Amino acid sequence: MKIKIINKSRHPLPKYETEASAGVDLRANIDSPVTLKPLERTIVPTGLFMELPIGYEAQVRPRSGLAAKKGVTVLNSPGTIDADYRGDVGVILVNLSNEEFVVEPGERVAQLVIAKHEQADWEEVEVLGETSRGAGGFGSTGHK
Numbered sequence: 001m002k003i004k005i006i007n008k009s010r011h012p013l014p015k016y017e018t019e020a021s022a023g024v025d026l027r028a029n030i031d032s033p034v035t036l037k038p039l040e041r042t043i044v045p046t047g048l049f050m051e052l053p054i055g056y057e058a059q060v061r062p063r064s065g066l067a068a069k070k071g072v073t074v075l076n077s078p079g080t081i082d083a084d085y086r087g088d089v090g091v092i093l094v095n096l097s098n099e100e101f102v103v104e105p106g107e108r109v110a111q112l113v114i115a116k117h118e119q120a121d122w123e124e125v126e127v128l129g130e131t132s133r134g135a136g137g138f139g140s141t142g143h144k
Contacts, residue, residue: 001053003114008088009047011106023061023111026091034103036095041075043090044109052083052114059113060091066109071097074110081112 007013014024028034029047036042052058060079067073075094091110095101103109133141 004051025108
């Protein structure tokens with residue numbers, strides 16, 4: 001699939017690192033390091049602007065290594081980039097650790113996955129079909 005992209009960053013275009021990779025890494029397009037204190041959040045620009053086809057979204061997701069090793073993740077995970085958005089792809093990072101975290105220029109801060117989606121045609125009704133689960137949620141299926 002071809003996606004139009006403008007790269008205003010100082011870094012090469014994101015690329016898939018392996019043949020089976022679902023996502024590409026997004027890099028911080030910042031002039032100087034940014035320090036995130038514990039529980040602090042910030043929007044990190046990437047310098048990337050894209051034109052997605054209608055029916056697709058780009059999902060901004062955490063990098064597992066950054067989350068596991070440093071406690072830093074994407075706050076609204078996954079963040080959705082809609083097909084009609086034309087601004088900078090920003091990453092909302094949050095530091096969930098007890099230590100400061102420094103975002104360096106060019107650092108890989110998130111990953112981006114392109115996904116197909118549908119739009120719902122809502123049909124308002126008075127009654128929903130019955131299931132064995134019913135309205136049970138939030139752990140209701142985990143009982144032995």
